[in-house]
Amino acid sequence: MTAVAESAAVETIDLAVTPLRDLNQRLHDAAREASASRRWRVLHPNGAHALACGLDAELDVELEGHVGYYCAGMNKHATVRVRGNAGTGVAENMMSGLVVVDGSASQSAGATAHGGLLVIRGDASARCGISLKGADVVVRGSVGHMAAFMAQTGRIVVCGDAGEALGDSLYETRIYVAGEVAGLGADCIEKDIRDEHRAEVRELLERAGVDDVDPASFRRFGSARRLYNFKIDNAY
Amino acid sequence: MPAVDEGFPTHAQRGLRESYLYDRLTIAEIQRAAREGIYDIRGFGAKRRLPHFDDLLVLGASISRYPLEGYRERCDTNVTLGTRNASKPLELKIPITIAGMSFGALSAPAKEALGRGATEVGTSTTTGDGGMTPEERQHSKTLVYQLLPSRYGMNPDDLRRADAIEVVVGQGAKPGGGGMLLGHKISDRVAEMRDLPKGIDQRSASRHPDWTGPDDLEIKLHELREITDWEKPIFVKVGATRTYYDVQLAVKAGADVIVLDGMQGGTAATQDVFIEHVGIPTLPAVKLAVDALQELDMHRKVQLVVSGGIRTGADVAKALALGADAVSIGVAALIALGDNAPELEDEYAAIGSAAGFYDDWQAGRDPAGISTQDDELATRFDPVLGGRRLANYLRVLTLETQTLARACGKSHVHNMEPEDLVALTIEASLMTGVPLAGMQQGLLDEIADRVAQRLLGSG
Numbered sequence: 127m128t129a130v131a132e133s134a135a136v137e138t139i140d141l142a143v144t145p146l147r148d149l150n151q152r153l154h155d156a157a158r159e160a161s162a163s164r165r166w167r168v169l170h171p172n173g174a175h176a177l178a179c180g181l182d183a184e185l186d187v188e189l190e191g192h193v194g195y196y197c198a199g200m201n202k203h204a205t206v207r208v209r210g211n212a213g214t215g216v217a218e219n220m221m222s223g224l225v226v227v228d229g230s231a232s233q234s235a236g237a238t239a240h241g242g243l244l245v246i247r248g249d250a251s252a253r254c255g256i257s258l259k260g261a262d263v264v265v266r267g268s269v270g271h272m273a274a275f276m277a278q279t280g281r282i283v284v285c286g287d288a289g290e291a292l293g294d295s296l297y298e299t300r301i302y303v304a305g306e307v308a309g310l311g312a313d314c315i316e317k318d319i320r321d322e323h324r325a326e327v328r329e330l331l332e333r334a335g336v337d338d339v340d341p342a343s344f345r346r347f348g349s350a351r352r353l354y355n356f357k358i359d360n361a362y
Numbered sequence: 363m364p365a366v367d368e369g370f371p372t373h374a375q376r377g378l379r380e381s382y383l384y385d386r387l388t389i390a391e392i393q394r395a396a397r398e399g400i401y402d403i404r405g406f407g408a409k410r411r412l413p414h415f416d417d418l419l420v421l422g423a424s425i426s427r428y429p430l431e432g433y434r435e436r437c438d439t440n441v442t443l444g445t446r447n448a449s450k451p452l453e454l455k456i457p458i459t460i461a462g463m464s465f466g467a468l469s470a471p472a473k474e475a476l477g478r479g480a481t482e483v484g485t486s487t488t489t490g491d492g493g494m495t496p497e498e499r500q501h502s503k504t505l506v507y508q509l510l511p512s513r514y515g516m517n518p519d520d521l522r523r524a525d526a527i528e529v530v531v532g533q534g535a536k537p538g539g540g541g542m543l544l545g546h547k548i549s550d551r552v553a554e555m556r557d558l559p560k561g562i563d564q565r566s567a568s569r570h571p572d573w574t575g576p577d578d579l580e581i582k583l584h585e586l587r588e589i590t591d592w593e594k595p596i597f598v599k600v601g602a603t604r605t606y607y608d609v610q611l612a613v614k615a616g617a618d619v620i621v622l623d624g625m626q627g628g629t630a631a632t633q634d635v636f637i638e639h640v641g642i643p644t645l646p647a648v649k650l651a652v653d654a655l656q657e658l659d660m661h662r663k664v665q666l667v668v669s670g671g672i673r674t675g676a677d678v679a680k681a682l683a684l685g686a687d688a689v690s691i692g693v694a695a696l697i698a699l700g701d702n703a704p705e706l707e708d709e710y711a712a713i714g715s716a717a718g719f720y721d722d723w724q725a726g727r728d729p730a731g732i733s734t735q736d737d738e739l740a741t742r743f744d745p746v747l748g749g750r751r752l753a754n755y756l757r758v759l760t761l762e763t764q765t766l767a768r769a770c771g772k773s774h775v776h777n778m779e780p781e782d783l784v785a786l787t788i789e790a791s792l793m794t795g796v797p798l799a800g801m802q803q804g805l806l807d808e809i810a811d812r813v814a815q816r817l818l819g820s821g
Contacts, residue, residue, distance in 0.1 A: 150588045175581045180518055180589030196572070196585040200518040214581075215572035219516055234572040238513040240557070256571040257513060259557040276567055278557045295565075297558060354562040355545055356400055 137163035142170040150179065157183035173213065178206050181223070195232075198225045201242065217244045220261055233270075236263045239280070245334040252289070255282045258299050264334035272311065274301050283330050285339045293347050301347040302327050304339055313353045319346040402634040403542065405723025405733060407535055407626045407671065407693055412643040414626070414671055415680040417790035418783045419799060422769040430768040437764040438774040441688050443486075443665045444526060444595020444618040447587065451595050451618075452504055452526055454688070455484025456760045457775060458678060460752075461623075461669050461692035462508045462528065462599070464490025466543050466552045467630030467723065468696075469740035470497050471748070472732040475699055477501030478745060479752025483760070488528060488690075491541045491566050493555045494520040501749075506597065509586070511540060512566035514556040518589060526619075527586055528597040529579075531570075531608070534627030534670040537601030537641045541566030542631040547726040549735040576611040583616045597621050602647035602670065603640070609654035613664050621690065622651050624670025628693035630733060631724030644670035644681075646793035652685030661685060675762020682763070683778035684794060691759075698755035699748040700730045 139149050149168065156162035166187045171177055178187050179199035189197070192210035202221040211229035220239040227235075230248030237253070239261030246254075249267035258277035268286030275291070277299035287305035294311020301314075302323070310316075328341040373380065380386065391402065423429035430437060444451035460480045465473050467490060474497045480487040486504035493515015494507055507524030509516060521527065532538060543552070543564045553560040573582045583596050598612040599621035609620055624644025629637065648668050655661040668681045669690035681689050702710075704717045709729035715722060723733035731743030767775045770782045784799040785791035791798040791805040801808045 147588070147592075151591060154591060176585040176588040179585055182518065195578070195581045199585050200521070200589055202518060214578070218572045219513060219518075221517055237571040238516065240517065253571065257567060259513070275571075297562075353565075354559070356563050 135163055136165045136167050138167045138169065140169040141172065141174060146174050146177065150176070153178060153181055153185060153187065156185055157181070171210070175213065178204070181206070184223075192229070198223075201225060211248070212246075216246075217242070217261075220244065230267065235265075236261060239263075243330075243333055245336075249286065255280070255299070258282065262330055262333075264330055264336060266334075266336055266339075268305065271308075274299055274314075275311065277301075281326065281330060283327055283334075283344070285331075285336060293349070295353060296347075296349040298349060300326070302344040303347065304343045304345075307345075307347070310347065313350050314347055315350045317346045317348045319344065403544070403631055403724050404634055404637070404721045405628070405630050405632075406637075406721035407628040408637050409721075410638055412626060412671075413645050413787065413789045413793055414643065415645060415677045417645070417787045418680050418785055418794065418796065420676070420679065420683070420766050420770065421782050421784060423771045427771045429771050430773065432765060432768055435768065436773055437768050439760055439764065441665070441776070443667070443688065444597075446595075446618040446664055447616065448526075448593060448595040448618055450525075450593045452486060452506075454486060454504065456756065457682065457686075457688035457763075458672075458756055458759050459485050459506075459667060459688055459690045460487035460695055461627075461690040462488035462490045462506070462530065462533075463692055463696075464492035464541075464543075464630070465495045465498065466490070466492035466547060466556070466735070467733060469731055469734050469743060470495060470551075471740055471743045471745040472696075472699060473498045474501045474745040475743070475748030475752060476695060477505070478749025479695075479698075479756060480504070482749065482753035483756045485756065486525065489524075491530075491543075492552065493517075494523070495555075499523060501745075508599075510566065511568060511570045512556075513571065514558075514566070521586070521594075522590055524594060526595040526597060527590070528599050528621060529583065529586070529617075530599045531612075532601035532603070532623075533599065533629065534601045534623030534625050534641055534644070535629035536632045536636045537603040537625075538568060539632065539636050539640070540568035542724065544631060544724050544726070547724075547735045552735055576615055579611070580615040587616075595619055597667070599623060601625075601627070602642045602644065605642065605647045605650040606654045609651045610658060613655065613658055613660050617664060619665045619667060620651060620655075621667045621669065622647055623690075624648075624668070626671030627669050628696075629723075643793075644668060644672075645790060648681060648684045648686055649794045655685075662687065675759045675764075676766065678759055678763040679766040679775065679778055680783060682767075682775055683782050684780060684796075687776065694755070695752055696732055698752045699732055700743065700751065701728070701732050703730060706730060 168189045171189045171191045173194045175194035177197045181204035182202045185204040187206045194213040196215045198206040199218045201223045205224045208227045212227045212231045214232045215234045217225040218237045220242045222241040226245045231246045231250045233251045235250045235254045236244040238257045240259045244263045246265045250265045250269045252270035254269045254273040255263045256275045258280040260280045262281045264283045271289035272291045274293045276295045278297040281300045284303045288307045290309045291311035293314030439456045441457040476487045481503040487502045488506040491510045504525045506526045508528045510530045545561045595618040597619040598617040600608045602624045625641035665687040667688045668686040672689045706729045707717045726734045728734040731739045783796045
């Protein structure tokens with residue numbers, strides 16, 4: 127596709143004049159309408175909540191500024207790019223697709239996400255990847271406390287540092303950290319990193335477009351599986 | 363004495379005195395705890411005696427009020443839930459719904475039966491902590507989809523397939539506690555739906571992963587509305603604890619319906635200490651919730667669904683009279699399906715229980731095939747027959763409710779009002795504000811008047 131054709135196909139919505147409800151409705155309708163634009167550009171998001179949530183088609187949505195809570199919540203198939211910072215719960219419960227935050231993300235980024243890839247180019251606050259259910263999360267910066275709390279499956283790659291209680295009550299999510307780890311949560315332990323894990327990190331960094339961090343510099347963390355069955359000696 | 367001579371003498375006859383403080387159940391629990399080193403986990407709801415709807419009576423018609431003819435004169439039972447914001451509120455034929463119970467806690471045929479029974483009489487059923495199964499959706503005309511802290515199985519397709527969304531903050535059996543599903547019930551299918559390893563003791567989160575507090579909840583509800591294009595009613599379910607504030611905060615957050623579960627509400631698996639000691643009974647909770655709604659001028663605008671110990675049409679009628687718009691049943695629905703059936707007495711005995719006492723719903727060995735994930739046990743349960751039994755029971759509850767409403771002269775069950783009730787106990791009177799039987803006004807007003815008369819007389 128030529129650059130001219132691409133730009134012609136972009137639908138621009140200015141939230142300074144268009145209500146949020148209209149934007150989301152049009153994005154939802156686009157999943158059912160073959161003639162609808164596949165590329166959308168949203169101006170003046172101004173920290174609004176629930177932007178571009180519930181998408182269910184291979185749309186490409188660019189949000190030109192900061193967004194509030196739950197941006198791209200429950201995303202399926204779509205690519206959503208935030209040209210700014212994101213509030214709480216960006217890409218929460220995402221099923222598939224790609225969500226990229228150019229800035230930093232607030233709490234619970236990628237909470238309970240089942241699939242797809244969440245990329246945060248800045249830092250992520252507390253509880254990043256909480257209850258993760260199969261999605262992948264790549265954070266170019268650092269994550270706050272209790273990242274991957276009760277995370278079930280999927281992978282989290284942190285290129286910077288991790289805060290206190292990393293991986294608390296973890297199930298089977300694999301966590302990779304390149305920087306310092308302030309402390310591990312209940313039942314989270316450091317594990318050997320083997321070639322298959324390094325390959326996994328390399329592949330995730332490539333997909334996330336992170337090319338300035340050495341895949342060999344990561345450590346791996348996972349569940350000790352001591353909390354999988356009730357045993358009084360392992361209770362916290 | 364003949365009784366002593368002919369058989370075993372009773373403890374009393376032998377001069378043995380049981381301690382009130384350390385009775386046999388207490389002693390047995392101390393011994394079990396010392397042996398096993400883990401708290402007692404069980405199903406069912408609170409078993410201790412609590413103030414309940416039995417402590418209220420209905421005032422039938424008299425000279426000042428005249429009744430409607432039973433069976434003949436119209437006494438409507440329909441209810442609409444979710445009128446505040448949703449473009450498609452729920453229209454139910456009866457004000458009795460089926461509470462959230464998970465696939466995982468219950469077998470797939472049991473979930474199907476709940477859908478069949480509810481659909482037959484025109485009411486709704488509810489998913490649980492584990493997602494929506496196709497069987498459940500197929501057999502439930504009106505299905506409420508729960509959004510729980512664990513978010514097991516949560517996905518936008520089922521969200522759009524649902525008829526309403528219920529954000530679960532807590533449940534009556536364990537306000538402040540998360541769900542449990544022990545390893546022997548984590549079958550391949552349950553594990554896959556929950557994205558968990560098979561066979562582990564699964565602990566559901568006790569708080570939501572992406573919101574904390576009422577301001578966040580408001581934004582969360584807004585997101586759910588945006589995802590579903592403002593079609594679905596959004597319920598907020600709370601366990602009865604700080605009920606007055608919880609209801610006001612849920613209304614502020616935008617809830618269309620409040621689901622209030624008292625401490626008698628059932629559970630599939632919770633610590634006994636939680637079931638018996640946390641939360642408040644359904645009876646005072648209803649009054650607190652109605653007060654909270656009325657103060658905001660939202661009573662009847664945000665509907666109130668009450669659960670926790672609803673067994674009979676009398677319970678339904680009294681809950682409605684206190685101001686609920688509908689009730690919800692869980693334990694009673696399972697009993698209607700066939701739980702604790704006397705025909706299974708020998709099988710209950712074989713697993714150390716008895717018909718009428720069985721509460722090991724966490725164990726997955728239910729001979730009735732209801733609270734199990736064992737294929738052999740589950741296939742014993744006939745979902746068509748179970749559905750019919752549930753429908754029968756729901757019809758009886760409805761007829762009983764109408765009977766009491768007609769006796770009070772009401773042409774709709776929602777016309778029942780607190781003035782149709784009196785209390786049998788001081789506790790129930792104080793908790794609900796209805797007069798103690800034999801008094802003309804609420805207990806505190808009655809006492810204040812009597813004290814005033816006494817003071818005036820003595821002055």
